[in-house]
Amino acid sequence: MADEKTLFQRIIDEEIPADIVHEDERCVAFRDNNPQAPVHLLVVPREPIPSLEAVSEDDAPLVGHLFVVARRLAEQEGIAEDGYRTVFNCGGAAGQTVDHLHLHLLGGRTMSWPPG
Numbered sequence: 001m002a003d004e005k006t007l008f009q010r011i012i013d014e015e016i017p018a019d020i021v022h023e024d025e026r027c028v029a030f031r032d033n034n035p036q037a038p039v040h041l042l043v044v045p046r047e048p049i050p051s052l053e054a055v056s057e058d059d060a061p062l063v064g065h066l067f068v069v070a071r072r073l074a075e076q077e078g079i080a081e082d083g084y085r086t087v088f089n090c091g092g093a094a095g096q097t098v099d100h101l102h103l104h105l106l107g108g109r110t111m112s113w114p115p116g
């Protein structure tokens, strides 16, 4: 039978190694292995919600928690003062490649706008 776990579920379950920087009962955060900025973290809920498109009103506290964790990690990583970006890529046109909700936290360089 095919393994139906997402890549990020396998990281959360410690089947695939990752540089984990935060863990709690609702989410795990680790360093992106193809960083787009000096600090590039992914904050991932333990629940394998496929994307922002699948988020319901009931998930609002969880999604809020992901942002609070990202804010704390920005401080921990020393990028809070200069500024940082949080991103949910949602769907193929936005560049989502892993179908497990994840909040990108990027910082440590000046960002341009609009994003590519």
Ligand code: 5GP
Pocket: 007, 016, 018, 019, 030, 031, 032, 033, 034, 035, 042, 088, 089, 095, 096, 097, 098, 099
């Ligand atoms: P997306 O493109 O779906 O918004 O973001 C997926 C992110 O996961 C990408 O930034 C990509 O570099 C990262 N990624 C893909 N595979 C792995 C992996 O095996 N380990 C880690 N740490 N990050 C990964």
